[in-house]
Every structure is written in C-alpha cells, then in structure tokens.
Amino acid sequence: MGFKDENSTAGQSEAKGTRLLDMQPKLSMALFGLALGLSFWLYWDGLAEAVLRWQLQEEYSHGYIIPLVSLYILWERRFQIAAGYQSFSWWGLPIIVLALAILLVGEISALYMLIHYSFILLLLGLSIAFLGSATRHTWVPIALLGFAVPLPYFIEVILTSNLQLISSQLGVEIIRLCRIPVFLSGNIIDLGNYQLQVVEACSGLRYLFPLMSLGFIGAYLYQGSLWKKVILFLSTVPITIFMNSLRIAITGLLVDNWGTEMAEGFLHDFEGWLIFMACGGLMLFLVLLMELFTTRQSIRQAFAVPVSVSADQYAGGGMTSLKCPLPVVVAIPMLLAALIGLMSIESREETATLERINLATFPLQLDEWTGQDDSIDTEVADKLGFSEYVMINYHNPEQRPINFYVAYYASQRKGVSPHSPKVCIPGGGWEIANFQRTTVDQIPVNRVLIRKGLQDQIVYYWFEERGVPIANEYIKKWMLFKDALFLNRTDGSLIRVTTPVLPDESVMDADQRAKAFIRSSRNQLLQLLPAKSLEGTQ
Template identity: 30%
Template sequence: MAAIFSFISVFAAWIVLYLNSFPSLLRRWNTDDYSYCWIVVPLALYIAWQRRDMLPKILTPSVKSGYVALLVVAVLFFIGKAGSVDALVFVSMWLSIVVIVLFVFGLKSMKAFFFPLAILAFFIPPPPFINRMLTFKLRLISSDLSVRIMQLIDIPVYREGNVIDLGMIKLHVVDACSGLRYVFPTILLGILIGYWFNKRPWQRFIIFVTTIPIAIITNALRIAIVGYIARNISVETAHNFFHEASGIIIYLLSISFLVLLSLILNLFGAKESIKRVESYSSLNRNNGSNSVVHVIVMAVFFAGMFMFNESLVSARVIPDRMSFNNFPLSIGSYAGERQYFDNKIIESLGADDYFTAVYRNKNSGRAILVLISYYNFQEPQRAAHNPISCLLGGDGWGLSSSKDLPADLKDGRAFRVRSLLLEKPGSRLLALYWFQQRGRIITNEYLNKVYLALDSIKKNRTDGALIRVELLLKDGETVQHGQQILNSFIGNFSIILNKYIPN
C-alpha cells in the first residue's frame, strides 16, 4: 500500500511540475518532423519489459546517485525555465524518470534499463535551430547526389544554389529534401533494428552509423524518381508523387535498406546464445520500504520545485514601455510603410508586441525590411531566438556566411551586430540582427540565454527584443556596400528604440 501511495504521489507531483511544459512538447510532436515521438514512450516501455529478466535478484536503491541526479534535474529545470530553453526542461523531464529508476531499482539495474532509457530520450525534440542547421547541410549533400543520379540516367538537370532545375519543373532544396525530416526516426529505427536482429556490438554500431547516409541516399533517389517521372510520364504525376506519396515510400525504402544491412552483417558473425538470469517474479523486495521513503522525498522535492518556480513567475517585473503603434515611419532619409502579420505568424512569433515595416530611401528607392519582436517576459517557446532558424531554407534561401561585425562609428552604427548573407539563384539577401535585452546588445544566442537566466533570478526580468534589418543586394553590389547602407540606417534607427525597448 505504501508503495502505491508513493508512486501516486511522485506521479502527481511530476505532472504538476511539468504541466506547463506539456503543451509545447506536444505541439512539437504534432509537427511532421517530430511525429515519431508519439511511439517512443510505448517502445521504451516494451523494451524495458523485454529486459526485465536482466534485473538483479536483490534490489538495492542507489541513494547517492539518485539524489545527485535529482539535483541535476532541478538545475536543468530552472535553467531551462529561466533561460527559455525548453530542450533543457525536456531533458530534466527524462532525467527525473532515471531518478525514479535509481530509487526503486538501484544502479545495478541499469544493465536492464540503460537501453530503454536511451530510447526514451528520443521523445525530446532537438532544438529547432540545431535541427534546421543539421538537416540543411544534409539537404545540400542529398540534392547534389540526386543531380548526379539523374545525370547518370541521362536526365537533363542542373543545380544552381538551392534550386534543382529539371527543365519542366524546378525544385527548391528545402522542399525537395523534406524527406530528410526522417533523419531522426531513421536513426531511432536503426538502433532498434540493431538491437532486435543483431547480437554483436560492432554490428549494431555499423547499422547506427549508416542511418544518416541511408537517409541521404534514399532522399536523393526520391528526387531522381521525381525527375524520371516528370521527363517520361508527366509533370502532373511527378508533382502528385512528390507531394503525396514519396515521403512514406522513401521511409519504407530506408527501413528495407537497414533490414537488408542487418541480415548481411549477421552472415559475418555466428549467433550468440542469450544468457538468461533470474526472472522478475523472483526478485527480493525486502528493500521496498527504503525505496518508498526516497520516492516520497522525490515527490515533496518536485512540489517544492513547483512552488519555487511559481514564486519566480509571480515576482516577474514587466517594465513600462511605449507600444510600437506609435513607432515613427520617417527615419532620416527613409519613409516607411508598416506591414502586419496574419494570426498564424503572430502565434508562431509569440511576441507581446511587434513591428515590421519596409523603409524606402527617398533618393535611391532602396528598400530595407525591419522586424522587431518584443517580449514582456520570455519563456520556452515564447522567446527571442536566432533568426537563422526562420531564414535558413525559407523560400529557397541558403546561408553563405554568418559572422559578427564590430561597431562601425564611421558609418553610424555604434554597437556590434550579427551579419547573415543568404543566397539563392539570382538573389542575395544581407541581414543584420541583434538581441536588445535589458540594457544589453548581444549577438550570440547562447550568451543571450545565459544573461536571460541570470537576470530572471537577479532582476526578476526577462523582457527583451530581437531586431532584424534586411537589404536585397543588387547585381554586382558588394556585401561591404550593403553593410554601409544598413549601418547608416541603423545609426538613426537605433536611437529611437530606447523608448520602445526598456533598458
């Protein structure tokens, strides 16, 4: 009875502690990139049940390691909340389950639980910035390989930047390589296939390291098939295959490749006998009372974490500021025209106030796009973030360079900014951005998160903004000349910001 009470207590406290994090987690799970996360928990439970015979006969709670891990849970949770990094909150969620295993089954049980816990970690969606950067590099490799395959079978095609030109149709790398959203589920599948069908560690390792090459190759085949259909059947059929069926077909092809590789590897190693140990039913439960005490302490600790986090939220300071409704549309020699986002974009932006406008130079006619997103307070899934995750791949743009630019007083910009140069066939876009938060101007996203966490504790403030200005470069125009234009604009523009973004 005491064991049931302790389990219910820690489960209820765990739910309450992470209740505000579930919506953002499930929202990510409901996207195409992370829909595989829905099957991760059942898979981990099934594998844990399969390995129950590997548990030691006598269970001894690991008190020291359990409480150390519990402390790490709290650190990750509060840093994630204070720094608006939901990935850290999700990691703390996973680690809290590891703590329960340590308190109930002990460290020796990790021989049985290590693998299912590793599989369970796949329920954590990678941060969007990391995912976008990783898959974009893989997209470029995959698109180049697809062009080589089509040229090999005499299909006229060439790739220029982010566009694959098949003559009849053109595919942007981002759209054409959307099959690479299966990279993470393919990695998960490779690990499972190696576990279920291969006994030797070196076999499992080979299957694991080939998952990404297989994802790249199968996606390249997908694009090549689209080219073949467009040339030999019809463009309409190619479009239908491209948008409706190709993703699932390619994933099934990846599965086939992994299973085939597993079977081939088994030919090079004799099957090992599986050693069986005492069954779960024979476990000694004499130490159950000790586990109950530690699990109840864990429940109380979670309740304390929740109350402390709520006290931080209730003490949050939101400084007074002017709304962007009154932001000037005449800045120096530029006249602006304000633009407005639709509700879907506003929801994804998560900002409390925003300003976007196109400013045109009255003399040259050059247009500069300005975007400011402001947050009264920041929290996971509702914070200023690196704009690369929005710009990269959008509308076919690819990142050519990214670097910090020091202050340039000569051209009028008195602070450091981050420069992004994006390109696609026939177009180049220069973007400068910076985080303006609580009196600081920061260009590094990770440093921004550090200050966000520190200020949330020391000042009870997490307000701040992301400012981005963009300029389309003309044919033959140098990046340096574009930077001079933006620097001159920023010199006049930044002076106005202090009224709208509190220091």
Template identity: 35%
Template sequence: MNAPASAIDVRQPVRLAGLFWLACATAGAAVFFLPGIDSLVEAWVQPEYSHGPLIPIVSAFLLLRQLKTVPAAPVGWTDRLPGLALLVVALLLAVFGRVIQISDFVAYAMILWVGAMLLIGFGWSRGHALWPPVFHLVYMLPLPGALYYGVSTWLQGVSSELGVFFLRLMDVPVYLDGNIIDLGVYKLEVAEACSGLRYLFPILSFSYIFAVLYRGPIWHKAVLLIAAAPLSVLMNSVRIAIAGVVVDRYGLAHVEGITHFLEGWVIFVTCVALLFGLARVLLFFRSDRPRLVDALDLETDGIWTQFLRLGRAPAMVLPAVVMLALAASVTVLPERVPAPIARDSFATFPRGLGAWRMQSDSRLDPGIERVLRADDYMVRLYEAPASDAWVELFAAWYVDQSRGGTHSPEVCLPAGGWEIASLRQIDAPGADGMFTLNRALIQKGLERMLVYYWYDQQGLRTASSFRSRFILTLAKLKTGRSDGALVRLTTPIRVGETEADAEARLQALLKSADGPLAQALPGE
C-alpha cells in the same frame, strides 16, 4: 549495448508495499514534472515528433526485458548513494526549469529522475547496466527551437542537392536555387516539411531499438546506429527526385498524389527494410552465420515478473516522500507571472527616419510566418532622398522565446539561395554609442548584398546567439520575462559600388532607426 538474456533466478516474494511507494513517487513526479510533460505533449502533436508517445512504452518494455539479466540480491545503502545524488541533480534541474519557465529543462530532468529511481532501487553495481532503456527516452524529446531550425534547414539543403543529383542522373533538366528545384514548367520547393525530420527521428529511435535487440559485436551495433540518419536523408532525397521525374514525364497533374503517397509510412517502412537488409549483410561477417531472427533477442517471457521487482519497499520510501512533498509545494505555491510588457507596435513605427522615407511595408509569405512564429514583425524598405538605393529593415519580436524564438540569418539566408561570402562581428554606431553586431556579405550569382543583424534581449544588444540565450536565462531568473527580438538591415551592393558605399548606407539608416527601435523593443 545489452547483455544477452540469461537464466538468472529472480524469483522473490512480491513486495506490495514497495509497489505502493513506487506508485506514490511516480504520482508525485507527475505533478512536479508537469510543465515538462505538457511541453512533450505539445511537441508530440507536430508530425516530426508524432512518434513521441511510443517512446516511453518501448523504453519500459526494454527495461523489463533487461531486468532478467539483473540478479535479485540485497543492495546496501552505500550502493544506492549514486542514485540519490542523481536524484538531487534531476530535482535541481527541474526546479531551475520551473523558475525560469523553460519547460524543456523539466523534461530533461524527468529522464534523469527515471535513471535515479533505477539506481536507488537496484544500486549502482546492478542498476548502472540498465542505461540503454533510460537513454532511449532521449528520442521522445523535441529539439530546442534554434537547433531544430538549423538541422531542418541543413537537411533541406542536403535533400535538395541530392534530389537534383538524382534528377540529373536520369537526364531531367533541372536548376537548383537555394531550396527551390526549378524544372522549367514547375518549381518544386523543398520546404521545411520536406526536410526529412519527420522520418529521421522515428528511424533513429527504431535503429536504437534494433541495436539494443541485436546480438552481435559492438561494431555491428554501431553500424546500425550510424546508418539510420544517412538512410533517412537518402530516401527523402529519392522521394524528391521521384516527384521531379513525375513532373518531367507526366506533368503537374500527378505530382501532388505521388508526393503524398511517398510521405510518412512509405519512407519509414522502406528505411526499416533497408536496416534489416544491412543487418543481414553484417551477419555474413560472423563465423556462425546465424539467421537474422536468431540474431535478435525477442524474448518476452516473464515481463510481469520483472515488473514486480521494481518495488523495493525500503528503497522507494525516501524518493516517494520527497516527490510527494515537492508535488504539494508546487501545487500550493503561486505561479510566477511576469509584469505586462509596455511597447510600441511595429505598426506605429515611423514612416520617416530622418532623411530616409519608407517605400514599402510588406508582409511575409504565410508559410514563412508560420516558421518565424513572431508575435510582431515588420519588413520595410527605406530610401534616402538623394539616392535610389534602398535598405530593408526587418525586425521580429517574441513575447516568449521559451516557446520558439529568433532564427539566425546564418541559417535562413542559404535556404534562399544566398551564399555567405564573409561573416564577422564589428562595432557599429547606434543612437547611444557603439555596439557589436554581425556583418555578413552575401551573394547569389552576380548579386551581392551587405547585411547587419543582431539580437536584442530586453535592451541588451549582442551579436552572439549563445550570449543572447545567456542574457535571456538571466532575465528569466530576475524578472520572469522571456521577450526578445532579432533586427536585420540589408542593402544591395550595386554595379559600380564598393562595400564601403553599402556600409555607409546601412550605418546611416541604423543611426536614424536606433531610437524608434528602442520604443518597439522594450528594455528592462
């Protein structure tokens, strides 16, 4: 992953003009990529990404160290063409992100821009070897909302299963219901904050740095990288198990303190120590059997000298001029503001839908509301007069999905202990004809339910989350809007009923609710 430091002579005159043009290019980039920078700063406030501000600093350190292995020699313009091509790609991606107002794309483009500047400065023949510090910048990026929620929910499930496994090994009576560990006198919820993501991301970054600095075979580096995620998940499960043991042996009074004590740096430091131990074990497979400190390239001499090499006057002029011009253009051009969205609030949604009458209008738990982050939502139970079977109508609407959006029931249902027995797409009747939605049969023990759900992107309904995001992107380009919604209908399959009975109930309410939903979920 990195070449060992060598005694390459990199002494050359300091090019102050080159550093000046590099500073100009960087200043222009800071203005042009500002939406991406803002999104990173906003993400770094969250505990899961609090390590983010350190990533650029560490990447810069890795870069300056590795520059010692790059010889100082003239570079022709033809060798810089790949860098110019990458610069064009980075700028186009950033422009696309600015136009559709998805700042994550602008943040991704920044990393490509850094790589492009190195290839322009050092040429492809020498600059392409500098990819490790550039790639490390990926660890400062937040996961896209849907991916984050999916990974978090999956890790909650894994942590719950492993935590219960460890508790049973220690003869602690326990029952697992979704992500709730039932200890009898106390129910320990493996919430989103307990998923382990706040340990996983910094540990993955550390393992990458460790692999870069490690002087050994490629397969050693691969083992160190691959081991980071399992170690993080394992230690998080151990933390959950310890909390369960404390409740079982010492009561509820001690669980809060031990849980907080085992959060954060305790888990991180333990995982780091385990990585060092793994590296020490790997050294036994080497014939020379070096000490661990000798197997790590920790040389820091000549960092300032390497920094001065970044200024290549002729190479930096063009990127500097381009970035300053783009910075000026985005400063002068007016910001695109979408037109106000006219819609009916869910609070005005009819209490009666044809023959159906509302039985309850409830609110979600505050913790679930924080995860959902919907701008408007409703959770209502409707019953038909001739039946005591109910149908739950849930709808969540987001004014700006670029800052968080719909969560697929495929992800959140298992967190509640429900197993998806079957999932397929069907055509169902709406007020204006047939449309495609998802049909899921879920079960928990002997309980069974039938679920319909779909995504509504400004009047266009789809069962596919990927097509939903494609529609959203087109809408951003066309109108600048990024609003959308998720709609879900749920009904139980009672004793003596068939799936067809429950399906008829869902379709009956769907026909009655489709018209009012169109008023609450605005189209184009």
C-alpha cells in the same frame, strides 16, 4: 493467577513478523508509486508540451509509440529485473538531485528540452534508488524515451536548414546522372519548365528521428557484438540523408515528365512512406552484410530475444524480498519541495509586458528615409511566434532601398524565441557568401553578405535582449537564463536591416547605406523597446 504460554507468545511474534515481511514489498511498491506519481505531477506541463509537439509536428509523430515500446521492454524483462534485485542504492539520490536542478534551469531558461531530459534522468535516478543493481535491465527502455524528446526550435531550424541543403545537392546530382539538365539555387531546384522548392517538410527530419529510434531499438535487440550495434545505430544518419535525397530526385524526375502535381497530394505522401520502408529495409540489409562476413546468423537469430529467467525460475525469489527503499523515502519530500518551488516560479508574472511597447508607431519618415509598411504571411507569422512585429520598406532620395524588420517577444519562456537569420537565409535560395561579427557605433552586429545568382544583398542583424544589444546567439541564451533568474524577464527582439547591392554600386556602397540606416533608426528603436531597467516605465 494464570500462566502465560511461552510457545503461544513466540508463535504470535513470529506470525506478526511474517505479516510485516509480507507487507514490506507492498509498502516499498507503494512508496515507489508515490514517487512516480509526484514525478509526473512535477513534470506535467513539460510532458504535455512534448505530446503537443508530437501532435503538431510529423517529425515527432513517432513519439506516441516510444513510451509504449519502453513499457513493453520493461514487461518483457520483468523476471530478469526481479531476479537481479538485491537491494536499493543510495547512488540514485544524487542523480535525482541533478535531475531536479536541471528541471529548475529548464524552467528558468525556457528550454523544454532540458525539462524533458531532466524527467528521463529522474526516472533513471528513481530506478537506481529503488532497484539498485537491477537497473542494468531498466536503463535501456528509460534511455529510449530520449528519442521522443522534441528538439528546441532553434536547434531544429539549424538541422532542417543543413539537411535541406545536403539533400537538395545530392538530389540534384542524382537527377544529373539521369542526363536531365537542372540548376540548384539554395533549396530551389530549377528544371527549366518547373521549379521545386525543397521545403522544411522535405529536409529529412521526418525520417531521421523515427529511424534513429528504430535503430536504437534494433541495436538493443541485436544479438551481436557491440561494434555491430554501434554501426547499426549510426547507419540511420547516412541512410536517412541518402534516401531523402533519392526521394527528392525521384520527385524531380516525375515532375519533369508529368508535371508539378506529382509533387503534391496523396502520391507525394505515399512516396514518403515507401522511402521510409526502404530505409528500414536498408538497415536489415546492413545486418545481413555484417552477419555474412562474421557469425553468419540469420535475421531471426540476430534479433531473437533470449529469456534468461523464466516465471517458474523466478517464483519465490527476487522482488518478494524487497526492502524498504530508503533513498526513495528521502526523495519524496525533495519532489514535494521541487513541486512547491516550481509552482512559485510559474505563478510569477514577468516584469516586462507587451503593453509597454507599440512597434506599429515606428515612424515611416526617418531622417532622409521614407517608408511603406509591409507584412508577413499569417501562417509564417504564427510559426515565428512573436508578440509583435514591424516590417517597413524604406527608400532614400536616390531610391536606394532598405528593408527594416523587428520581431518582439514579450516572453521567451518555453522555447519561443527569435529565429536566427543565419539559419533561415538559405531556405529562400540565398547562399551566405560571407559572415562576420562586427560593430556599428559600438553595437555588436552580425554582417552577412548573401548571394543568389548574380544578385548580392547585405544583411545586418542583432538581438536586443532587455535593453542590451547582442550578436552571438549562444551569449543570448546565457543572458536569457541569467535575466530570467535575477530580473524575472525574458523579453527580447530580433532586428534585421537588409539592402541589395544595386548594379551601379559596389558592396561597400550598400554596406555604408545599411550602417547609416542603423545609426538613424537606433534612437527611435530604443524608445519603443523595453529598456534594461523598467523603473518608471508604464
């Protein structure tokens, strides 16, 4: 019978405990890595769509750089993060739950923007769950990712339209200061011998989004008071508008002197780069002005990044004491459940399909109206993204014209939906003289009186959302979410009726003609578009 060495047993227990302590940080990092991996898998389609928008739209081409800048900031702050770590936090869990709920709403309502912001919110929740109070060093690079999120198309169209008009008006005023006669009609600048159209690409969004990102990064790095940081960031909007207007004015002056080739090709693109560099220069000039009247720091001092914790000071502390992040452990099965639920949603085929309609069969003879088919340019049609459309020019026996247009979308998931004429009308040089919501035989419609010079037109439009006519765009979005959830349908249409106010008639005459056509076409239209209930439809 032998004797047990108590000192040896104690030493073994202590060594085992030490090994467990050494393994704990590695286990914690592995759990966090697993949660991150599941998050990227869960949001993969949404992230892929964002990258596609970065590739296809120059307004978001800066999106490739934003994640790299965020990673760089995190790397630069790694010692502060480690030194500031104390423990995990359960407050991250409700943020994760909220992010997953927003993801569900985004998937069902077909709004990619919700999916993208849900991902950023999820990253913030995971950071709080894993790092606790040390998240004060990570929230800025996480928030920076928001500047890489592409806007929904309907918001982008509204911004583009408004910025086009503002930039055109300011650009024309600058041209007039140079004593050059110029006339502005909507977004068309008439210089007499030449006409310039301020298209979507010249709206200023290509400057605004990258410049706001740069302003946010600059405000974060700026070693100044909070009010200085806010001013620097907010200044990006007026700087963008002014400099874009200046670019339009310079283009107008060059065209007036040397022809329309000055508004095309390499020179036009190079001019855009110069203007963007000038925008950055104006931001630096603003910092110099603020410092001149306050603390008198140089640019180098204003943007010097202080290192509060060095590698030597950090050695032996901080993240080496990582505790098992229990909130992350709880979040992992939640992410798995969300992934399974998302797969089931995406695998569902929508009830309404394109085969149920054929707009090409819409009759050319409609009561007293005789029509002729018209078409939309292929490039424009691709941008609008509809599944099917019909455009017909009708005339009555008195040769009074009506333009009838219907765009049908078999699915409005993932942000593909009709563009509201209210925001598209000004781009053609028309101004909205009057806008109101009314009804025609109990059908809710939008009535718009538009004007270009001395020419007036009456436009009626509304949306047919799964058999329900809707005029209000925001109610339309709510119904889209509700029907996607309960009916598994997101099909919908835009209907537009346009007629000019002819010289020998009043606005009321044209208005009555448009209403009469709506009444005549309504029944034929309802026979082609999917109804509220699809039971028995083939």
